[in-house]
Amino acid sequence: MEKREIKIALTGNPNVGKTTLFNALTGSRQHVGNWPGVTVEKKSGRISYKEYDIEVIDLPGTYSLTAYSMDEIVARDFIIEEKPDLVIQVVDASNLERNLYLTTQLMELGSQMLIVLNMCDIAEERGDRIYIDKMQELLATPVITTVATQKKGICDLLDKVIEQKQIEQHHGHEIGYGNEIEEKILEIEKVLSEDETRDKRYPLRWVSIRLLEGDSNVRQKISDSPVYERAMAIIDSIDQEEYEAEIADKRYLAINTVFPQMCTRANDTLTKSDMIDRVLTNKYLGIPIFLALMWGAFELTFAFATPFMDMIDIAATWFADYVSSSLHPDWLASLVGDGIIGGVGAVLVFVPNIFILFFLLSLLEGSGYLARAAFIMDKLMYKIGMHGKSFIPMLMGFGCNVPAIMAARSIEDDKDRLITILIVPFVSCGARLPIYVLFAGTFFGRQAGTVIFAMYILGILIAIISAKLLRGTVVKGKPAPFIMELPPYRVPTFKTSVIHMWDNGFMYIKKAGSIILVGVVVIWIMASFPWGVEYGSEASYVGSLGHAVEPLLKPLGFDWKISVALIFGLVAKEIVVASMGVLYGAGDNSEALSERLLADPGITALSSLSLMAFSLLYMPCVATVGVIKKETGSWKWTMFAIIYGVLVAWITAFIIYQGGRLLGY
Amino acid sequence: MVIKGDSVNEMPDTRIPMIFSIITGTLYIFLGLLQLSSGIGRILLGPDVQIPLTNILFIPADIIGAFVLLLIGTVFIYGVMEMRNGIYEGVSYAYVGILIALIFASIYILVSTGNMLEAYLLKNEDFVDWTLLSDMRPGIYLAALPLIAFIKWKDMFDPTPETGVLKL
Ligand SMILES: Nc1nc2c(ncn2[C@@H]2O[C@H](COP(=O)(O)OP(=O)(O)OP(=O)(O)O)[C@@H](O)[C@H]2O)c(=O)[nH]1
Ligand SMILES: [Mg+2]
Numbered sequence: 001m002e003k004r005e006i007k008i009a010l011t012g013n014p015n016v017g018k019t020t021l022f023n024a025l026t027g028s029r030q031h032v033g034n035w036p037g038v039t040v041e042k043k044s045g046r047i048s049y050k051e052y053d054i055e056v057i058d059l060p061g062t063y064s065l066t067a068y069s070m071d072e073i074v075a076r077d078f079i080i081e082e083k084p085d086l087v088i089q090v091v092d093a094s095n096l097e098r099n100l101y102l103t104t105q106l107m108e109l110g111s112q113m114l115i116v117l118n119m120c121d122i123a124e125e126r127g128d129r130i131y132i133d134k135m136q137e138l139l140a141t142p143v144i145t146t147v148a149t150q151k152k153g154i155c156d157l158l159d160k161v162i163e164q165k166q167i168e169q170h171h172g173h174e175i176g177y178g179n180e181i182e183e184k185i186l187e188i189e190k191v192l193s194e195d196e197t198r199d200k201r202y203p204l205r206w207v208s209i210r211l212l213e214g215d216s217n218v219r220q221k222i223s224d225s226p227v228y229e230r231a232m233a234i235i236d237s238i239d240q241e242e243y244e245a246e247i248a249d250k251r252y253l254a255i256n257t258v259f260p261q262m263c264t265r266a267n268d269t270l271t272k273s274d275m276i277d278r279v280l281t282n283k284y285l286g287i288p289i290f291l292a293l294m295w296g297a298f299e300l301t302f303a304f305a306t307p308f309m310d311m312i313d314i315a316a317t318w319f320a321d322y323v324s325s326s327l328h329p330d331w332l333a334s335l336v337g338d339g340i341i342g343g344v345g346a347v348l349v350f351v352p353n354i355f356i357l358f359f360l361l362s363l364l365e366g367s368g369y370l371a372r373a374a375f376i377m378d379k380l381m382y383k384i385g386m387h388g389k390s391f392i393p394m395l396m397g398f399g400c401n402v403p404a405i406m407a408a409r410s411i412e413d414d415k416d417r418l419i420t421i422l423i424v425p426f427v428s429c430g431a432r433l434p435i436y437v438l439f440a441g442t443f444f445g446r447q448a449g450t451v452i453f454a455m456y457i458l459g460i461l462i463a464i465i466s467a468k469l470l471r472g473t474v475v476k477g478k479p480a481p482f483i484m485e486l487p488p489y490r491v492p493t494f495k496t497s498v499i500h501m502w503d504n505g506f507m508y509i510k511k512a513g514s515i516i517l518v519g520v521v522v523i524w525i526m527a528s529f530p531w532g533v534e535y536g537s538e539a540s541y542v543g544s545l546g547h548a549v550e551p552l553l554k555p556l557g558f559d560w561k562i563s564v565a566l567i568f569g570l571v572a573k574e575i576v577v578a579s580m581g582v583l584y585g586a587g588d589n590s591e592a593l594s595e596r597l598l599a600d601p602g603i604t605a606l607s608s609l610s611l612m613a614f615s616l617l618y619m620p621c622v623a624t625v626g627v628i629k630k631e632t633g634s635w636k637w638t639m640f641a642i643i644y645g646v647l648v649a650w651i652t653a654f655i656i657y658q659g660g661r662l663l664g665y
Numbered sequence: 666m667v668i669k670g671d672s673v674n675e676m677p678d679t680r681i682p683m684i685f686s687i688i689t690g691t692l693y694i695f696l697g698l699l700q701l702s703s704g705i706g707r708i709l710l711g712p713d714v715q716i717p718l719t720n721i722l723f724i725p726a727d728i729i730g731a732f733v734l735l736l737i738g739t740v741f742i743y744g745v746m747e748m749r750n751g752i753y754e755g756v757s758y759a760y761v762g763i764l765i766a767l768i769f770a771s772i773y774i775l776v777s778t779g780n781m782l783e784a785y786l787l788k789n790e791d792f793v794d795w796t797l798l799s800d801m802r803p804g805i806y807l808a809a810l811p812l813i814a815f816i817k818w819k820d821m822f823d824p825t826p827e828t829g830v831l832k833l
Contacts, residue, residue: 275757276764285740289765292733296772304775307782310789450729 003053006165007082011075011106012090013099014038014061014410015487017118020148021090022058025158029499031403033365034487035392036061037410040071042078049158052165057084060410065105066215069412073217079109080201086164087111088157093123093130093145094488096263100255103139104175110203114164116157117145122488127266135262149493174205177250181243185209188234195227211235213244273488277372286376293369295453297360301353302437302449308352309437313593316345331528334535339524339582340517346581346593347512347574350434355505357430361399362500366492370395371484384464385471387416387479394420394463397427398456399504401624404429405631413480419470421631422641423463425620426648428456430508431573435615438577439608442594451609459616462648474640511572519568519575523582536583556614556650557607557657566614572621606665610657618649679748682759686748689762689810690741696722696803697734704728723801734803737766763811770808773800 010018014036023030026045031038043058059078060071079087089106091099096117106113115135117123123130136143144160146153176182188208192198199221210218211231222228280289324337364370370392378388389411397404401424408420428436436455440448471477526541533539538547538560545567546560553563561583569576584596597603603611619642620628629638703716707726718724744758777800784792 272760275754275760278754278757279740279743279761282743285736285743288732288736289740292736292765293768295729296733296769300772300775304779307779307787310783310787314787 003048003051005053005055006086006161007055007057007084008086008088008161009057009059009079009082009084010088010090011059011079011102012061012116013063013092013095013102015485016061016090016092016095016099017148018061018090019043019058021116021118021146022056024148024151024154025056029503030058031500032496033362033370034368034490034492035365035371036485036487037071037389037392037407038365040074040406040409042074047158050162052162054158054161057082062102064102065109066213070409070417079106079111083111083201085112086114086161088114088116088161090116090118093117093120094126094128096123096128096130097255097259100259101251103141104251104254107139107141107174108203108206108209110206112164113141114160115139115141115143116153117143118148120145120152121147121150126271128263130263131261138258138262175251175254177209177247181212181246181250184212184234184238184243188212188231191227191230191234192222192225195225198222198225209247212238212240213247214240271488273368276489277486280369280372281376286372287380290373290376294456295450297364298453298456299449301356301360301433302441302452305352305356305437306441309349312345312349312351316341316349320345334528335521335524338535339520342584342593343520343523343578343582344512344517346438347434347516347578348509350437350577351505351509353433353437354430354508355501357433358399358504359497359501361396362497363492364395365500366490366496368487368489371486374484375486381464382479384468385479386419386464386467387411387413389484390416390420390423390467393424394427394460397424397429399430401425401427401429401620402627405624405627408631415475415477416479418632418637419467419475421628422470422637422644423466425624425628425641425645426459426463426466426617428459428616429573430504431621432616434574434577436612438580438594439597439612442597443603443605443608451612455612455616458613458652462617462652466644466648508574511574515572516574516578519571520578520582523564523568523579527583542583555658556653557604557610558614559602561602562607562611566618569615570619570622572623573615576615604665606657606660609660610653613656614649614653616649617645617652619645679753679756682756683745683748685810685814686741686745686759686762689766689807689814690738690745692807692810693734693738693741693766693803695738696724696807697731697738700724700726700731700734700803701728704731722803723798723806725802727802730802730804733769734807737762737769740765759814763815766808766811767815769804770812773802773805776800777805 010022012018015034015038019030019032019039022028022043022045023032026047028043028045030043037060039058039060041060045056045058047054047056057078059075062072062075064072065076066072078084087106087109089099089103091103103115117130117132132143132145142160142164144153144157146157177185185205185208188211189204192204192207202221207218207222211222212235214235219232222231225231280286320337320341323341324333327333327336364373373395374388374391377391381388381391390408392410393404393407396407404424404427405421408417408424411417411420432455433452436452437448440451440455444451523542526545527536529541530539533543537543542564543560546564549563549567550558550560553566558566561580564583565576565579568579580597581593584593584600597608619625625638625642628641629635632638699716699718699722703719703724704726705728706716716724719726740758740762744755744762747755747758749755780792780795780800781797783789784795
């Protein structure tokens with residue numbers, strides 16, 4: 001039998017559990033986190049339920065349909081333009097009142113609606129009482145209760161979706177705005193309706209209200225209309241700001257009338273979240289505690305991973321040794337042993353670090369501390385000319401810069417957002433971690449954890465200084481004030497953290513098997529030719545390439561081999577480590593890479609420090625460059641990011657290396 | 666933050682958390698200072714210098730670790746100051762102090778577990794002298810106090826839903 005199609009959209013305030021619900025419905029693994037603004041793009045998934053094929057779309061969270069930030073526009077446009085069969089507003093049951101504002105706006109859009117009361121466990125635990133029947137009656141919308149994290153209420157929801165699909169027509173409640181405003185609404189509606197070519201997907205009443213509220217996005221959408229001038233004349237005849245305030249007031253009034261009838265809240269109590277926040281956001285203690293926790297995290301990433309790395313290293317070394325002694329002819333043995341296993345193996349050794357890093361990052365996101373970190377940094381950030389919210393993409397950048405740059409979409413102000421996009425690449429991502437672990441581990445022994453921590457701090461410092469520079473020069477202006485909801489602290493679910501760790505860690509492994517493998521083979525070929533040269537010697541192609549750029553990098557303490565590694569590292573930073581593996585792979589394979597590095601007089605502790613700093617800063621990887629282009633929509637800013645990065649890296653490494661030499665190291 | 670309650674008298678007595686915080690906070694700060702001087706002494710005077718007590722108290726010459734100890738101590742003492750001034754929410758500091766102390770103890774123990782694997786499983790040459798006591802440090806043994814408090818007071822930090830008052 002042909003299955004029937006239903007398209008439903010999940011919308012609602014940020015951090016109410018839309019994505020959790022989406023994952024529960026469709027079995028996907030989209031990113032969930034305990035802070036507002038996790039989802040920035042719409043995602044879709046499917047489920048088969050009974051005789052229906054249901055397409056579910058997860059939208060970014062929005063407080064209103066006013067569309068101040070990019071992710072809000074995504075959500076709004078989707079609901080209006082794609083006209084899903086059913087718009088599901090996911091509501092945080094423990095925070096019902098605030099969520100109702102969006103409800104009032106959604107109703108005006110005229111789509112068929114369904115309300116999902118999520119997080120019922122929290123509301124219940126706190127002792128709130130919500131009267132569902134009354135709520136359905138007052139809002140004229142069906143209400144379903146769920147606990148998305150425990151997959152409770154999913155079947156009820158699906159049944160209701162199907163039931164709603166069968167009721168074809170519906171009538172929603174609308175808010176009355178009082179005579180004066182209603183008259184204007186009617187007036188505008190009348191003018192607009194004369195335009196036969198108008199986009200019928202937009203309800204007239206809604207467009208009129210939005211125009212009265214001064215929505216520039218809607219204004220632009222009707223700007224081609226022949227009646228545009230006349231509609232604008234009406235808008236210009238009123239005090240628009242007063243109308244905007246009045247309309248919002250009327251909405252709140254409506255909420256205040258219905259809310260007490262459908263919910264009694266337990267007293268505002270001193271919750272554990274309040275207790276924790278009292279300390280963690282304390283004026284004096286907040287930042288030291290944040291730094292201490294970060295240091296602890298990096299100590300763990302390095303020190304706890306070491307034995308596991310050693311195990312992989314032992315296995316890889318043994319394997320390379322075995323392969324090169326048993327494969328024939330010699331060139332094949334060298335390709336597989338020195339090249340592939342030496343290079344890819346050098347990258348795979350760091351899988352334990354990457355896993356721990358992503359596990360800790362997901363604890364950071366899931367606990368709710370991430371939003372606090374932004375909050376405690378806001379004051380400092382504001383002084384520098386940055387928005388407090390920018391701190392969230394920066395911390396996310398510890399994992400990977402690509403999603404971090406996309407996370408900047410939740411920043412409303414365009415300039416704040418641009419600055420954030422430009423500085424996030426300085427934040428040290430997981431791909432750079434292997435470089436530090438390799439060199440710090442080799443040259444700094446027990447201090448390695450601290451050296452690595454210092455690299456992360458360096459990245460953040462450079463990011464912050466750059467923000468200050470940009471604010472003073474190319475992106476002038478003041479950051480917008482910080483408004484952000486602090487979510488309650490939660491104990492992160494182990495399952496989410498493990499999934500997050502696994503998905504991201506696995507991506508690292510996949511990268512090692514694809515792009516890094518290709519890179520490694522290219523390097524090996526260049527190291528083996530022209531025909532007859534000694535493998536990896538200065539006479540080979542890599543040798544010539546290295547020598548060509550060496551003069552530029554010599555002042556930073558890098559010889560030709562490191563120069564080659566850095567060139568290939570432009571593609572993906574892991575390749576820096578991989579190519580060290582290939583280039584130092586010649587000869588006896590039984591020695592670990594770090595021992596060979598130690599034995600090379602060309603690299604000292606000081607030049608390794610300079611190298612770590614340079615690789616941290618010198619240029620975002622290809623994927624990051626791509627996303628910068630996509631998000632800024634401008635080649636100019638993309639080129640700027642690249643050139644600026646290389647310059648900063650060169651100067652920083654120069655200061656470290658030459659400064660260190662002056663100090664006698 | 667709104668605390669519903671008719672009078673100050675309804676607020677629970679904070680004496681016990683206060684005494685606990687004074688003792689724990691002082692210990693953390695004292696050992697933090699010792700560890701700091703040990704770390705600085707090592708840098709300024711060379712590796713042979715011994716600050717008194719550092720040996721028997723398992724104090725490593727680790728400056729960052731010293732700051733962590735001092736920080737935990739400060740959190741406890743900060744709470745004492747609030748509680749002494751009659752601000753009942755000062756217990757929050759005892760609660761968070763306990764949590765942070767436990768977090769860092771777990772980090773140290775995990776790191777130590779890693780070293781144990783190196784020493785006994787992988788038989789790494791760098792770890793031939795390693796024993797279970799090599800990684801002992803104040804950050805681990807001092808956490809015994811917060812741990813006991815955490816277990817004993819698990820429910821204490823759960824505010825009653827009706828009143829928002831802690832069951833002290
Ligand atoms: N206790 C409880 N927690 C939940 C429930 N549903 C979601 N959460 C948690 O709430 C947090 C937010 O979940 P998300 O699914 O990322 O929220 P979202 O609405 O997609 O957020 P944005 O994408 O930022 O708009 C996560 O920490 C979830 O684990 C629930 O029913 N009960
Ligand atoms: Mg989401």
